[in-house]
Amino acid sequence: MRIRMLSAMFFLACVLTTGCTTSKAPEPTAPVEQPATNMTPENFDKINIGMTYEDSVKTAGGEGKLVSESGTKGEPDFTVTYEYPVEGNANAKAKLTFRGNKLISKSKSGF
Template identity: 45%
Template structure:
């Protein structure tokens, strides 16, 4: 019976605290109440949270041209015939999305672009999230965020250093 009580306290403390309230001391009531609240909050949060899509992060380091090499062509297997679907309509243009970023726009922006070039592609300015250093310095770094087109919480971030984009990330863009 003690084993079942212990299991009850671990898995359903908000029920056990009601049955045992008069039998436990002040410390037990405080710890039991905190544990019950934590478990109940976790249960509610788990039931109400949408399944999240994986986050995409892209970062490219600057490498001098003298250190890069051209990959050798590889032989490809015979192509497999697949059924093609009709072309989908083009994604929204930056003129109609008012500064929210789509997956297609995210794919267009590349490391090395200026903030102004990114804004031109997206169709509106991003919200500055962080700023490090002094404007005009080589290592002046700024991070901007855009709301995304897609599910709840869709967004994109871009980090600029020395006036050029050095990394980008997105979540849930469509």
């Protein structure tokens, strides 16, 4: 009888502690940021003030890296700036600034 009682208690303890661990759940990882598309000088010259963000991205050959945003997304004065590395020149950068989804400024350095 005593052995049955000890066996039952052992079984119950095993069942109750199943799934209990001391290890932590893995930390969620941040989304992997995609590298910015390399801008060519030729594509930079084809991008014009007043173009939409979508048209500018098509002309550039892809998206740049978001480096600045101000205002409230969806509002007419929401402003964002994207930076592109320049193909073939590690020190060169191109920047495009949009307000209300229209290109208001473009600049380049190092090329």
